[in-house]
Amino acid sequence: MPHRRQALALALAAGLAPAVVRAQSAPAWRPTRPxxxxxxxxxxxxxxxxxxxxxxxxxxxxxxxxxxxxxxxxxxxxxxxxxxxxxxxxxxxxxxxxxxxxxxxxxxxxxxxxxxxxxxxxxxxSPHVLAVNPRLPVQTAQELVALLRANPGRYNFASAGLGSGVHVAGELFRSLTGVEVEIVHYRGGGPGVAALVSGESQFGTPTMASSIGQIRGGGLRALAVLAETRSPVLPDVPSAPEAGLPRLIHExxxxxxxxxxxxxxxxxxxxxxxxxxxxxxxxxxxxxxxxxxxxxxxxxxxxxxxxxxxxxxxxxxxxxxxxxxx
Missing domain, CATH: 3.40.190.150 (Bordetella uptake gene, domain 1)
Structure with missing residues (x-):
């Protein structure tokens, strides 16, 4: 009789084991709506x-x-x-x-x-990118700085909104280079990049995510990746130190x-x-x-x-x- 009870207990344990495992691995919470x-x-x-x-x-x-x-x-x-x-x-x-x-x-x-x-x-x-409208007559970051210094207040900077990462990078650029530019706040990175592509604004520091498609397609010209080293997804674009802006690092x-x-x-x-x-x-x-x-x-x-x-x-x-x- 004891052997029979032991066998029954083992059989029950074996049958319950998968359920126990499922219960232990099951998440404690699941959403009930989207x-x-x-x-x-x-x-x-x-x-x-x-x-x-x-x-x-x-x-x-x-x-x-x-x-x-x-x-x-x-x-x-x-x-x-x-x-x-x-x-x-x-x-x-x-x-x-x-x-x-x-x-x-x-x-x-x-x-x-x-x-x-x-x-x-x-x-x-992800690092930000220093980018310009392709019609702007500059090919490098140093040429951009020279153009902005020679024309104080003439050119617009496209921000993704007050307090956005793009805004912070723009303020950092403005402080480090001493240029005078108008910062225009758009309602996000997408509208900011659209303004750069159309020429409504002439330069900016958009996020790589919002600008990489336009950079690859020629809608924007990237002058620098705001990182210590080049990005593998934009290998031809110099890093900030390579572009002559070693302190313009913003990720x-x-x-x-x-x-x-x-x-x-x-x-x-x-x-x-x-x-x-x-x-x-x-x-x-x-x-x-x-x-x-x-x-x-x-x-x-x-x-x-x-x-x-x-x-x-x-x-x-x-x-x-x-x-x-x-």
Whole structure:
């Protein structure tokens, strides 16, 4: 009889084992409706491009559609504030490469860039590009600087919005070179690049993601990649030091964030889905957007530490350049 009970117990254990494994590996949380990925800029910019590259893979991982929603305005603050005030239930997240730059240049913000958010993942890193309309009579960064110095106030700089990474890079360029230019704020990277291509603005420092297609197609002329070394996706474009602007280094990163107070199991599921999507689409992110994923951002704390460090770094750079918040 004991042998029979033992055999029965073993049989039951064997039958239950797959279910136990499934239960242990099953995620603690799944969305019950589509998840909105808020892009706080107009379509066509770097955040929009990166977000749309990830949507299909994230949707498959979560079992619900990930829907990109563009909420442009105030250099990303409209969309970011919307996420900060949304229910902390995992159904609204933000992708915003300007998240750490805005506090460095905007004096009165409607939210706290660190304390009102929780980290989900980091889609990757990408340098900005010094680019001009091809009709501008310059072939190098030094020729651009000479032209701008010889014509103070004549030429326009295309910004992606007040406090955007493009704006920060433009202020840094203006401070380092001493040129006088008019900064025109557009409603995101896409409209800013469109203004450069049309000639409405003559030069800018767009993100690689928003400008790489136009650079490859001849709609824009890239004079420098704002990094220490050349980018493998634009191998013929000199780095900032090679172009004679060694201090004009500006790299953006793409944090994916949820409202503060989002429960840990929800953040864990969202983070796992986005990190998996980033790994699956790493080649596409590099080739289509010039964005390089990096390891080391696996927890909410690591993501928010990067945001906090970014706020401090950009603030220090701009104050050293004499740029005060507006």
């Amino acid at each position: 998840v909105r990925l808020i892009v706080p800029f107009a379509p066509g910019g770097s955040n929009d491009i990166v977000g749309r590259i990830l949507t299909e893979s994230v949707s498959q991982a979560l079992g619900q559609p990930l829907v990109v929603e563009n909420r442009a305005g105030a250099g990303s603050m409209v969309g970011a504030e919307h996420v900060a005030r949304s229910p902390a239930d995992g159904h609204t997240v933000l992708i915003n490469s300007a998240h750490a730059t805005v506090p460095a240049i905007v004096a009165r913000m409607p939210y706290d860039a660190v304390n009102d958010f929780a980290g989900v993942a980091v889609a990757g890193f 953006e990163f793409f944090p994916i964030l949820a409202p503060a107070g989002t429960p840990a199991p929800v953040l864990a599921s969202l983070g796992a889905a986005f990190r998996q999507a980033i790994r699956q689409n790493a080649d596409k992110l590099r080739e289509m957007a010039g964005v390089t994923p990096r390891d080391g951002y696996d927890t909410p704390e690591q993501v928010m530490a990067l945001v906090r460090e970014g706020v401090e770094r950009y603030t220090a750079i701009l104050r050293a350049a004499g740029v005060q918040p507006q």
